[in-house]
Amino acid sequence: MKIDEGIAQATPSLGSRRRQYSSYAIAALMVLVFGAARLPFEAGLTRQHRAASFGNVQLNLGLRAKIGQLGFLAALSGFRTLVADLLWIQAHTAWEKVEYGRMNLMLNTVTTLAPHNVNFWDLSAWHMAYNASVAAFNDSKQPKLVRRLQAQHQYFMVGKDFLERGIANNPGAYVLHQSLGAIYRDKLEDHWNAFLEYDKAAAFARAPTYEKRFAAYELAKVPGRERQAWERLKRLYDMGPQERLPTLEKSLKAMEEALSLPEEQRVYKTPVQNPLDIIGKKLQIP
């Protein structure tokens, strides 16, 4: 009898069980009500985060196939850029092994995971347009020059594509415009587009002053734009001795000659010859 009483005391009574269940119900209700109340706030906050460039990354099944289950899980759990960093180091290893095809895939994944990292876009483009393209041109396994040139051009375009996507994701990065300008200038020899990109880079407040010079140099190489180029170069020249670098002086002189500017407008006047020299030449005095 005493043992039964003890068990009865140890087992929760019906009343206490009811109280316990009702407290569970209250807690569940509280979580649900809070869930409903926070829903519009969270949706709004998510929109505000996205508008401020936070969390604008599409983590889809395509990415899952590229980075594996563990990487995808880590990316989902808030360690996206950490996964991107590790893949970047792997891409660097692929570069050391001269595996440019694999490297391209990895760089695409890296930039997908960290689209707001300007360096990733910039260096990915540089690897493709400058390193992979040279490797493709020097490919000893491909005897046909046409094919090698084709492969080289494809890598130029891959580099350009990286920068264009990078600019779309980071509209405030002047460095990407500068790098795109360099690809147009050095690899595609498209000086008009190179000028446009350098000009865009120069428009940023943080951009270094040489962007303006680079834009002017490229414009000077575009046929039919000599007048515009001269005006830009002249403006830079007038800014002071710090801008009067050898390339600028050379370009300015070339534009003045190309435009056949009158003497009074020229910065570089036609040298006045010494009358004694003229007489000397005529008399053929050594």
Place this chain on the structure above:
Amino acid sequence: MDAPLSAFSPRAATVQHRFFSPGRVWALATNTLTELIRLKIFYFLLLFALLLIGSSAFLVQLSFQDQFQMLKDVSLGAMSIFTSLLAILATSGLLPKDIEDRTLYTILAKPVSRLEYLMGKLSGVVLLLFVSMLLMGVMFAAVLFWRVHVVTGELVTGGGPQELIDQQLRDLHATAYNPNVWAGGLVIYAKACLLASLTMFISTFASSSIFTVIVTVVIYFIGHLQATARDYWQVSNGAAMGHLTKAFLAFVSLVFPDLQLFNLVDEIVVGTPIAAWLLYKTLGLGLMYFLIYLLAAFFVFSNKEL
């Protein structure tokens, strides 16, 4: 003789006892902190975190801009992982341990309410997380200053046009000393506190600490996908979608916390500026979660048969 006797009378004791006392909560919090600091797991986690942050300086030898990018990624990633782990592991063991060694009965036999007990325990974990964040932050700042010092020396002695060096130094300082990084640290701390409160809530009805850990980790992963479920549920509300799918998406959206909102570090590290109001809103949401889970934990714990 009458006066001392009346002071100990039950009536006097009832009058003197307050339902809620911050002093009692503080006493419980400091005791919990001491108890947690004595656990080996704290040292293991902290050591790993500090090692990872310290080693980040050697992990990153590509170009100087990448170097700081990676240094911050690895350090803040380590902070995020270890504070989250610490929050879950430290909180999950509190209630079961107190029940197992009967400390809980001793505490509750005193004039300590169950709310005070829960608040005290949770405050102890919050303090522990603060100490850990502080240590990791100091380590991170030290590594950062050291790397900046080294790279500045390399740039200055490396030679080259002065204009380019100046530009690189400006970029270096802008990349390295971005004050938004500390705002990122605050958000990491808020997320860890939220997780601690959630773990506390789960542990009030869980049968064991392992169960608590597993459930919280599952919620952690689902929490990072909650926004996707919510978007899908809200955007395609009128679209052809099965009732079961709708109910499931609604359940995920309403029950699970949106932890993705606390992942600002990824963008902060690359220099995306965070507006003060956006930071306050995010921290405010974290505080709301913290309080709601604490309150829910109190409701369950107040009627729990001990």
